[in-house]
Amino acid sequence: MVDGTNVVRELTVDLGERSYPIYIGEGLLQETSAYLEQHGVSKKSSLMIISDDNTAPLYLDTLVSSLTNAGYTVASAVVPAGEASKSLSMFENLITKALEAGLDRKSTIIALGGGVVGDLAGYVAAAYMRGIRFVQIPTTILAHDSSVGGKVAVNHPHAKNIIGAFHQPAFVLFDLKTLQSLPLRQVQCGLAEVIKHGLIWDESFVDWCDENMDKLLALDPEALGYALYKGCSVKAAVVSVDEREGGLRAILNLGHTIGHALEAVAGYGELTHGEAIAIGMIGSALVGVKLGAPQSVYEVTKRVFGKSGLPTRLPAHFDTDAIMSAMMHDKKFTEGSIVYVVPTAIGRVEVRSDVAASLVRETVEQLKQEADWQ
Amino acid sequence: MVDGTNVVRELTVDLGERSYPIYIGEGLLQETSAYLEQHGVSKKSSLMIISDDNTAPLYLDTLVSSLTNAGYTVASAVVPAGEASKSLSMFENLITKALEAGLDRKSTIIALGGGVVGDLAGYVAAAYMRGIRFVQIPTTILAHDSSVGGKVAVNHPHAKNIIGAFHQPAFVLFDLKTLQSLPLRQVQCGLAEVIKHGLIWDESFVDWCDENMDKLLALDPEALGYALYKGCSVKAAVVSVDEREGGLRAILNLGHTIGHALEAVAGYGELTHGEAIAIGMIGSALVGVKLGAPQSVYEVTKRVFGKSGLPTRLPAHFDTDAIMSAMMHDKKFTEGSIVYVVPTAIGRVEVRSDVAASLVRETVEQLKQEADWQ
Ligand SMILES: NC(=O)c1ccc[n+]([C@@H]2O[C@H](COP(=O)([O-])OP(=O)(O)OC[C@H]3O[C@@H](n4cnc5c(N)ncnc54)[C@H](O)[C@@H]3O)[C@@H](O)[C@H]2O)c1
Ligand SMILES: NC(=O)c1ccc[n+]([C@@H]2O[C@H](COP(=O)([O-])OP(=O)(O)OC[C@H]3O[C@@H](n4cnc5c(N)ncnc54)[C@H](O)[C@@H]3O)[C@@H](O)[C@H]2O)c1
Ligand SMILES: [Zn+2]
Ligand SMILES: [Zn+2]
Numbered sequence: 001m002v003d004g005t006n007v008v009r010e011l012t013v014d015l016g017e018r019s020y021p022i023y024i025g026e027g028l029l030q031e032t033s034a035y036l037e038q039h040g041v042s043k044k045s046s047l048m049i050i051s052d053d054n055t056a057p058l059y060l061d062t063l064v065s066s067l068t069n070a071g072y073t074v075a076s077a078v079v080p081a082g083e084a085s086k087s088l089s090m091f092e093n094l095i096t097k098a099l100e101a102g103l104d105r106k107s108t109i110i111a112l113g114g115g116v117v118g119d120l121a122g123y124v125a126a127a128y129m130r131g132i133r134f135v136q137i138p139t140t141i142l143a144h145d146s147s148v149g150g151k152v153a154v155n156h157p158h159a160k161n162i163i164g165a166f167h168q169p170a171f172v173l174f175d176l177k178t179l180q181s182l183p184l185r186q187v188q189c190g191l192a193e194v195i196k197h198g199l200i201w202d203e204s205f206v207d208w209c210d211e212n213m214d215k216l217l218a219l220d221p222e223a224l225g226y227a228l229y230k231g232c233s234v235k236a237a238v239v240s241v242d243e244r245e246g247g248l249r250a251i252l253n254l255g256h257t258i259g260h261a262l263e264a265v266a267g268y269g270e271l272t273h274g275e276a277i278a279i280g281m282i283g284s285a286l287v288g289v290k291l292g293a294p295q296s297v298y299e300v301t302k303r304v305f306g307k308s309g310l311p312t313r314l315p316a317h318f319d320t321d322a323i324m325s326a327m328m329h330d331k332k333f334t335e336g337s338i339v340y341v342v343p344t345a346i347g348r349v350e351v352r353s354d355v356a357a358s359l360v361r362e363t364v365e366q367l368k369q370e371a372d373w374q
Numbered sequence: 375m376v377d378g379t380n381v382v383r384e385l386t387v388d389l390g391e392r393s394y395p396i397y398i399g400e401g402l403l404q405e406t407s408a409y410l411e412q413h414g415v416s417k418k419s420s421l422m423i424i425s426d427d428n429t430a431p432l433y434l435d436t437l438v439s440s441l442t443n444a445g446y447t448v449a450s451a452v453v454p455a456g457e458a459s460k461s462l463s464m465f466e467n468l469i470t471k472a473l474e475a476g477l478d479r480k481s482t483i484i485a486l487g488g489g490v491v492g493d494l495a496g497y498v499a500a501a502y503m504r505g506i507r508f509v510q511i512p513t514t515i516l517a518h519d520s521s522v523g524g525k526v527a528v529n530h531p532h533a534k535n536i537i538g539a540f541h542q543p544a545f546v547l548f549d550l551k552t553l554q555s556l557p558l559r560q561v562q563c564g565l566a567e568v569i570k571h572g573l574i575w576d577e578s579f580v581d582w583c584d585e586n587m588d589k590l591l592a593l594d595p596e597a598l599g600y601a602l603y604k605g606c607s608v609k610a611a612v613v614s615v616d617e618r619e620g621g622l623r624a625i626l627n628l629g630h631t632i633g634h635a636l637e638a639v640a641g642y643g644e645l646t647h648g649e650a651i652a653i654g655m656i657g658s659a660l661v662g663v664k665l666g667a668p669q670s671v672y673e674v675t676k677r678v679f680g681k682s683g684l685p686t687r688l689p690a691h692f693d694t695d696a697i698m699s700a701m702m703h704d705k706k707f708t709e710g711s712i713v714y715v716v717p718t719a720i721g722r723v724e725v726r727s728d729v730a731a732s733l734v735r736e737t738v739e740q741l742k743q744e745a746d747w748q
Contacts, residue, residue, distance in 0.1 A: 088466050092530075099532050130527065130538040131618075153504065156466075158473050164504040165539060244505075 009229045013148055014240040015168060022147065022172040022236075024228050026221055029062050029137065029175040033070030036108070039170050041133065045106040046073045048098055050121035052081040055113040055139050059178055063112055063137070075101035079120065081113075086120050086154045088163060094124045108133040108170070114140035114186075119161070122152030126167035136172040140182060141190025142274065144228045145197075147172045149239040149249075166244060174228055176221045184217070184309075189274030191216060191308050194227050196281060197234035199301065200251045203347030205230045206304060213307040250351045254341040255281030258364065261326035265318060271311075278310035279367060286363045287355065288343035297343050302370075314367035323364050324357065383603045387522055388614040389542060396521065396546040396606050398599050403436050403511065403549040407444030410482070413544050415507065419480040420447045422472055424495035426455040429487040429513050433552055437486055437511070449475035453494065460494050460528045462537060468498045482507040482544070488514035488560075493535070496526030500541035510546040514556060515564020516648065518602045519571075521546045523613040523623075540618060548602055550595045558591070558683075563648025565590060565682050568601050570655060571608035573675065574625045577721030579604045580678060587681040624725045628715040629655030632738065635700035639692060645685075652684035653741060660737045661729065662717035671717050676744075688741035697738050698731065 008025035023035065041047075047067060051060050056078045067074045077097045079085040098109070109132060111121035118136050125134035136147045153164025182190075191209075194216075198206035208230075209216070215223035235252065242248040259280030262271055271279075285293075285301040305312050340355040382399035397409065415421075421441060425434050430452045441448045451471045453459040472483070483506060485495035492510050499508035510521045527538025556564075565583075568590075572580035582604075583590070589597035609626065616622040633654030636645055645653075659667075659675040679686050714729040 088462065092462050095530055095537055096532070099530065099536065127537045127539065129536060130525065130540055151504065156469055156473065158470070162473065162503060163469055163501045165501065166504055 007225070009225055011229060011233055011236060013168070013232075013236040015150075015243055018150070018168040018243075020169055020171050022174065022232050024174040024176065024225050024232075026176045026225075028173050029059060029178060030066050032063055032066045032110075032137065032173060033072060035171060035173055036067070036072070036135070037070065041072075041108050041170075042106055043071050043073070045104050045108075046075060046101050047108050047110060048101055048103055049074060049076045049110045049112055050094060050117055050124065051076065051078050051112040052085065052114075052117050053078050054081040055117065055178075058181055059112060059139065063110070075103075079117070081116070083116055083155070086116055086161075088154055088156070090120060091124060091127075091154050094120070095128060098124065098128050103128065103132065105129050105132060108135055110135045110137060112137045112139065113143075114138065115143045115146035118143055118146045119152050119164075120154060122150075122167055122169070123154055123164055126152055126165035131167060134167060134169045136169045137178075138172065138174055139178040140186055141179060141224075141228070142186070142193055144174070144190070144231045145193040145235060147174075148232050148235040150243070176225055176228075179224060180219055182219070185272060187217065187219065188308055188310050189272040191227075192274030192278045192281075192305070192310055194231040195304055195308065196252075196254055196277065197231040199281065199343065199346065200254050200341075200349045201234040201237070201347060202230065203345070205234075206300065206346050210300070210304045210307065213304070217308065247351075250339050251341055251349050253339065254343070254349055255279075255284050257327060257340055258283045258323070258360070258367075261323045262314070262318065264326035264329075265322045275311050278305045278308075278312065279314050281305065282312050282370065283360075283363050283367050284341060284349075285343055286366055287340070287359060288349075290359060290363075291342055291352075291355075293342075293344050297346055300346050301343070306372075313370035313372060314364065316368050318368070320361060320364050324361055327360070381599070383599055385603060385607055385610060387542070387606075387610040389524075389617055392524070392542040392617075394543055394545050396548065396610075398548040398550065398602050398606075400550045400595055400599075402547050403433060403552060404440050406437055406440045406484075406511065406547060407446060409545060409547055410441070410446070410509070411444065413509075415446075415482050415544075416480055417445050417447070419478050419482075420449060420475050421482050421484060422475055422477055423448060423450045423484045423486055424468060424491055424498065425450065425452050425486040426459065426488075426491050427452050428455040429491070429552075432555055433486060433513065437484070449477075453491070455490070457490055457529070460490055460535075462528055462530070464494060465498060465501075465528050468494070469502060472498065472502050477502065477506065479503050479506060482509055484509045484511060486511045486513065487517075488512065489517045489520035492517055492520045493526050493538075494528060496524075496541055496543070497528055497538055500526055500539035505541060508541060508543045510543045511552075512546065512548055513552045514560055515553060515598075515602070516560070516567055518548070518564070518605045519567040519609060521548075522606050522609040524617070546606075550599055550602075553598060554593055556593070559646060561591065561593065562682055562684050563646040565601075566648030566652045566655075566679070566684055568605040569678055569682065570626075570628055570651065571605045573655065573717065573720065574628050574715075574723045575608040575611070575721060576604070577719070579608075580674065580720050584674070584678045584681065587678070591682065621725075624713050625715055625723050627713065628717070628723055629653075629658050631701060631714055632657045632697070632734070632741075635697045636688070636692065638700040638703075639696045649685050652679045652682075652686065653688050655679065656686050656744065657734075657737050657741050658715060658723075659717055660740055661714070661733060664733060664737070665716055665726075665729075667716075667718050671720055674720050675717070680746075687744035687746060688738065690742050692738075692742070694735060694738050698735055701734070 633651035
């Protein structure tokens with residue numbers, strides 16, 4: 001689809017009757033109403049936009065104008081930025097707002113923001129009247145991940161993402177212009193998941209990332225559009241086969257077994273999710289090599305994360321016992337067996353349940369010895 | 375299926391890959407573990423029973439014994455009886471309990487109680503880790519209705535059932551023995567929905583209710599088993615065609631447009647749901663006759679509710695304006711048009727959106743003038 005002089009990339013997340021498109025292009029935000037109309041969103045029922053207080057000041061007005069100019073009735077709710085907003089009490093506040101705004105069964109909730117807003121707004125949409133329409137306008141690179149697959153959730157004080165649903169959006173609109181305001185650390189964090197999608201599925205895309213990392217870090221729209229398109233495509237391919245996490249979807253956890261444990265033991269704000277899984281993916285590559293993958297799996301993995309500026313080494317002060325015990329509590333343990341995603345080549349992984357804890361422990365120790373990438 | 379000397383009635387709620395059976399018979403509670411085994415519920419993951427403080431003292435021990443004797447690990451949570459437990463804060467407590475009990479993705483939540491426990495426990499099961507297995511053991515007659523169709527929810531202070539999901543159980547187990555302890559008012563309340571299922575779908579079943587009302591009120595197991603079987607069958611037939619409330623499912627709202635409005639304006643505890651919809655169904659019959667249905671629709675409707683001891687007249691102190699305005703706020707209004715279910719014959723209804731508010735107002739007034747049934 002070509003829109004003026006800008007290319008709009010489009011891909012479909014193929015989930016039978018729940019299939020939906022993702023549009024990626026520059027300046028799409030101001031055209032949101034046209035996309036809603038194209039998707040048959042009626043003007044008789046109110047819409048509600050949910051955003052956070054970093055994103056709203058930058059982009060909410062543009063979105064609201066697009067909608068009201070087209071004749072939609074719009075309510076907005078702005079939550080504090082940050083993971084703490086993915087709570088049941090924020091969820092309740094938003095349900096109250098939805099009731100006050102008169103949302104009915106034909107209403108649509110629009111998420112404008114990163115993964116936090118997407119997960120939170122998506123769960124509100126999943127629960128309100130047992131499920132109303134949902135549209136995602138992700139404004140972070142990381143949200144390319146959360147916008148595919150329909151996983152929505154809030155956190156419980158004792159466990160992340162434990163209260164949620166599978167609720168697929170009607171469509172996803174990625175406006176590359178909104179990504180220009182992302183702080184570098186958020187850019188890198190999102191790139192970690194982009195690279196992950198290459199590592200599990202597509203060697204040539206890993207090579208492309210390796211060669212184009214400078215452009216990605218500079219938020220070059222053409223490079224970014226392509227990377228988001230590829231990242232979403234891989235995730236879409238995986239979830240199309242396994243919508244409800246029966247099997248294949250486990251490969252998306254590459255680097256996350258160690259990564260989640262690092263997040264659990266790290267001090268507040270010490271590691272972003274992307275940083276934690278970058279270290280986790282280096283760890284997985286080490287495990288892979290120990291189990292027979294070629295040494296180049298480790299080398300390429302380390303190089304691409306190194307170029308992105310993500311950490312490739314675990315800071316020495318992290319306690320290995322604490323990391324191992326956090327791993328044991330992770331929800332990926334089903335009936336006592338651990339699911340571990342091991343690379344066998346660049347672009348190929350296998351899910352194994354026989355990886356010894358001792359091997360993982362050894363790897364965690366080794367991650368502290370890693371030389372910095374330069 | 376025959377079990378010892380007792381007949382176990384079985385029917386299937388046909389929802390494709392989400393299809394599930396309902397078992398109805400005497401003494402099934404103590405055999406719950408056998409049903410779980412038959413449905414492949416693993417003993418490696420913990421179960422959690424959710425019940426209320428009326429039902430738990432009567433039946434929880436029997437259920438727990440059945441499960442632990444068979445080798446299941448079981449946690450229990452007991453909530454205060456009553457609609458107030460269908461709240462987001464009770465939901466949060468139960469999620470915490472589930473986490474503490476170590477429930478994982480392969481765990482099962484069992485609802486032991488009436489519709490309140492079923493809706494609440496079902497929503498916990500729908501949300502926990504984005505959905506785990508759910509089994510219903512309904513202990514009220516009314517819960518024959520709530521156990522078919524997968525609608526689960528909690529209430530918001532401003533709206534009933536507004537926070538929820540569609541989450542189908544793995545199976546439903548109706549032990550007729552547990553119904554023997556039901557107070558008469560609860561029996562009548564449940565029969566209102568049983569009769570409703572006849573009125574919308576099956577004239578001969580309405581005749582059967584008319585003839586067997588004494589047995590039903592006396593909780594005769596054979597009559598009760600048949601009535602629950604028929605009631606569930608009608609509801610199952612409707613939801614099989616329309617799982618997510620796109621169309622046909624609206625006929626299940628017979629009597630509920632007026633009924634919900636009466637509940638909204640009634641003083642606390644003045645009307646049960648069954649009493650409110652019984653009056654509502656008399657009202658719908660009156661509307662039906664005004665719109666051309668034979669007078670007998672009204673007569674039969676009134677007789678069968680009269681025999682059951684449910685009210686057939688609206689107490690005079692109810693304010694018609696308040697009722698009409700409550701009706702306007704009901705969530706069945708979609709894009710401004712009202713959905714009203716009108717009988718055209720006994721066992722047949724149509725969903726109309728052209729019923730004038732003035733006709734409904736006139737009917738509400740008329741309901742206050744009704745002669746008592748004797
Ligand atoms: N549902 C899924 O499948 C899935 C997958 C991955 C991650 N997630 C969830 O996503 C969340 C993380 O997502 P995230 O990294 O996008 O976090 P986020 O939403 O918190 O965004 C990161 C930060 O960037 C700010 N921000 C967002 N857009 C911006 C913009 N365009 N310009 C400037 N600042 C902007 C935000 O306000 C926030 O401070 C986590 O809660 C995680 O659980 C969900
Ligand atoms: N999900 C659905 O499709 C659906 C359909 C209809 C109703 N509902 C919901 O069901 C609820 C009403 O169901 P209900 O009438 O069963 O209410 P309930 O669960 O409150 O039970 C009624 C009363 O009977 C008590 N009780 C339950 N079993 C008993 C037994 N065997 N012996 C003695 N006492 C017993 C309960 O403790 C309670 O006090 C409402 O919240 C309604 O919204 C849901
Ligand atoms: Zn991740
Ligand atoms: Zn009802």
